Amino acid sequence: MVVPMKGRMYARVLVPLEGTDYDESILRHVAELSKIHGSELILIHIADGWSARFYGEDSDSREVREDREYLSRCADQLQKQGIPTTWRLGYGKPGPELVRAVEETGCDLVAMTTHGHRWMEDVLFGSPSSEVRHSVDVPVLMLRIDPKKR
Secondary structure, eight states, X not given: OOOOOSSOTTSEEEEEOOSSTTHHHHHHHXXXXXXXXXXXXXXXXXXXXXXXXXXXXXXXXXXXXXXXXXXXXXXXXXXXXXXXXXXXXXXXXXXXXXXXXXXXXXXXXXXXXXXXTTHHHHHHHOOHHHHHHHHOSSOEEEEEOOXXXX
8 A cells, every 4th residue: 555645755854964075975965855856955063072062052163163164055055056955053962963953853854974984982872873763753864985985
């Protein structure tokens, strides 16, 4: 039995970014997805430096200013392609902050990269991608990036 969907599939897509070259891959994917489905993209980065963790939105560290500028540039590039895009900056531990963003934004898909760049931290505390996929009730598209094949 096929159940018809109400509204558009993937109307709002949350796209966690790291502020690295890895982001280019997921941004290409979600740009095409948005063009097909008419999706709004919500870019997010979690600032997790000491200032962001302790001061949150009140932080005005260089890291936080650069993160805001980066998100704004990425959103502008997508908007120039006619893709509705907003952005938000989270503060603290990436996993829990991404889960909270899923709930707050009402997104119906999370599209993110995974590559295990924090191996020891991921083993001890779990990776943000693992925490997201085990904690949210929306589909999670995970694009595996192999740093060795870049």
